[in-house]
Amino acid sequence: MMKKILLLATGGTIASVPSEEGLTPKLTAKELTSYITIDNQPYRLHSQILMNIDSTNMQPEHWRDIAEAIYTHYDQYDGFVVTHGTDTMAYTAAALSYMIQNSHKPIVLTGSQVPIGFPKTDAKKNIRDALRFACEDVGGVFVVFDGRVILGTRAVKMRTKSYDAFESINHPYVAYIHGETIDYQYEFPKPSGKLQFDASLCPDVFLLKLHPGTKPEIFDYIRHLYRGVIIESFGSGGVPFQGRNLLPKIKELIDDGMAVVITTQCLEEGEDLTLYEVGRKVAQNTVILSGDMNTEAIVPKLMWALGKTTNLLDIKNLMETPIANDMTQKQEESWDA
Ligand SMILES: NC(=O)C[C@H](N)C(=O)O
Structure with missing residues (x-):
């Protein structure tokens, strides 16, 4: 069955272009997805831009907007991909894990170390891997980066420049992605209970x-x-x-x-x-x-x-x-x- 995936763009290096002030997020969700071929894939992709910011500028109110966008579209899609800057991606992934609990669908965050328009970009691979994982029959929030799948509450950005920016800390990796193959590292539990949404945060x-x-x-x-x-x-x-x-x-x-x-x-x-x-x-x-x-x-x-x-x-x-x-x-x- 053809899966329906929603990609929500929020900015980050992945969507950045050079400017006189340095790299700045400018690409729309459509421009971002135009870089990857989605013909012959087992999913139909819709995309939407929520914000276009360097994730250093990300605030708890933005986490709430991302969570609300996923919750609003939850019934219409089988999986979600959030493109995001790497600097605070681990915070957003954890925040979504608390605001949206018992998701029966994958909510996958990804980004890149090099902008999508640059020859040495890691963005295309990361988006492809994220879309691939968003088609899986698993629930929860994940970070997919450099072929690794990390639980949303366990990702830490360890490196500022290298492609393998994230590690899973104090927990095994969920899986590794090699092209179309997902190599699970342990038996990933199915979520039990109903979806719970609670996005009221106190940022103090x-x-x-x-x-x-x-x-x-x-x-x-x-x-x-x-x-x-x-x-x-x-x-x-x-x-x-x-x-x-x-x-x-x-x-x-x-x-x-x-x-x-x-x-x-x-x-x-x-x-x-x-x-x-x-x-x-x-x-x-x-x-x-x-x-x-x-x-x-x-x-x-x-x-x-x-x-x-x-x-x-x-x-x-x-x-x-x-x-x-x-x-x-x-x-x-x-x-x-
Ligand atoms: N690689 C990146 O995405 C870094 C960027 N400053 C961001 O977090 O938005």
């Missing part, structure tokens, strides 16, 4: 990367501007309590009703606040644990959770519940055995 979230010497007073500013703060700390996830002690300020924030998430700057294996004194001391407060979620997922997940409720315990509960495989359930580990 701040991401603070700690470094040796971070001043506690920074939290006084954050408190006035935001409802949630994600602290990207070190290693297994401790917070300094000697010298510039951050703990009293963190306690004040939480007592004020602010959501405080602890994560780590280490890309792999996630936080574990139980291990060290620096971790246990911060865990005595009602902080939100992020396990091995990637920052690109924690930011939109917190916006989504804050969009639903102001109750701190409910926010903690939503954040600590795995959604769209964004988090690996913790295993008991022992160093003594």
Whole structure:
């Protein structure tokens, strides 16, 4: 059966052309798709432009527009491809994974490192692969890039220039794409339950990367501007309590009703606040644990959770519940055995 695919263009390098100010997204959805041959393909392709921006300019309100466009057309199409800049694609993919849950259809994000009109472009291959994967009988949000299929909540941009820009962090790749062949890496579960759409986001979230010497007073500013703060700390996830002690300020924030998430700057294996004194001391407060979620997922997940409720315990509960495989359930580990 001929599949119907909707391609939604949002800009990015893939749609960019040279200008005096540098590469800038200018191509329409029609111009973009004119570069790929779709004759003799098992799908009918419709395309639409939603915005034409460098993804550095992408805002949470744009995520909402993309989610709404997919939801509005959900019944009319079998799969969706969103062309997007690579710089913030991982955030958008995760955001869509929270706003649109239990999708029975593939929602595939792709882009390129080199504009589609350039001889060395990776755009044509990435669009072809994305369209190929959008015809699969799987549900959820995915990033398709350089022949790899990554879960929407697990993609991280690792390289600024190379074709293999994205990696799947803390989760296996879903599949590899070789031409028409999809080589699944594990048995991909079928979504159960009904499609759930909830695009109410609260964008008042701040991401603070700690470094040796971070001043506690920074939290006084954050408190006035935001409802949630994600602290990207070190290693297994401790917070300094000697010298510039951050703990009293963190306690004040939480007592004020602010959501405080602890994560780590280490890309792999996630936080574990139980291990060290620096971790246990911060865990005595009602902080939100992020396990091995990637920052690109924690930011939109917190916006989504804050969009639903102001109750701190409910926010903690939503954040600590795995959604769209964004988090690996913790295993008991022992160093003594
Ligand atoms: N490769 C790219 O798409 C980078 C571009 N600055 C963007 O994110 O829109």
